[in-house]
Amino acid sequence: MAKDLVFYTNPMSRGRIVRWMLEEVGESYDTKIIPYEEIKSPDYLAVNPMGKVPALVHKGRTITECAAICAYLADVFPNAGLAPPPESRAAYYRWFFFAAGPLETAITNKTLNVVPNEEQRRTVGYDRMETVLDVLELAVQEAPYLAGNEFSAVDVYAGSQIGWGLQFGTIERRKSFEDYWARISSRPAKQKADEIDNALYQG
Known part of the structure; x- marks a missing residue:
């Protein structure tokens, strides 16, 4: 069964930041590894037109940029306690x-x-x-x-x-x-x- 969170990354990228954030949040997620030779492919550009990793799709909504992804996850999963009031x-x-x-x-x-x-x-x-x-x-x-x-x-x-x-x-x-x-x-x-x-x- 597909998960609500889909994480696009490469293990040698800024995606490591988002991986850490996802593990702090503690919600289950799917990981899709994007090899660098495929990062400008039409399929991935449909996710992130910048052709960069990471990207996160949550319930069909796409978030890019590490800072935005971290802030977003803290907000949509408040029980993790990762954002102040x-x-x-x-x-x-x-x-x-x-x-x-x-x-x-x-x-x-x-x-x-x-x-x-x-x-x-x-x-x-x-x-x-x-x-x-x-x-x-x-x-x-x-x-x-x-x-x-x-x-x-x-x-x-x-x-x-x-x-x-x-x-x-x-x-x-x-x-x-x-x-x-x-x-x-x-x-x-x-x-x-x-x-x-x-x-x-x-x-």
Whole structure:
């Protein structure tokens, strides 16, 4: 019997973020692995015209972009407790959009060896990499989790970017980042998600 949640991914992609989020939610889901040689196929472009993974289809509704998928899952499955009450979401929204905007852009530009000069820094949304990391460091030092005292979907999304940054050297290794990543990456749902994706990758 088909499940309400269908997850399109590749084990070596940002889909690992959504896999973690799905395991935190705890609902059953179907997984469709999209090999990279098929990612621009007509069948998959009908799901995500960008030709990127991941994508999620829930009861016929398609959601793309990791941040949007994580936020959506937290909202439609409130019993998982992965989003603060609406009146307490200031930090939650702040760091979701910070990670999806300034942080990801800064990391991408660094990877491409694009360094804005002083004049260009007025127009780019992140100023410069050092500014982004300093602000992010304050966020992970302020409370145990990005939205406060409780783990939430924003820790899955933004935390994954920190974890990958530390792993691949795109984020400066700072003790506060390492401590935060150790705190969230030890969660059972994260361990299970990694086990599933690692097995798919090796298989």
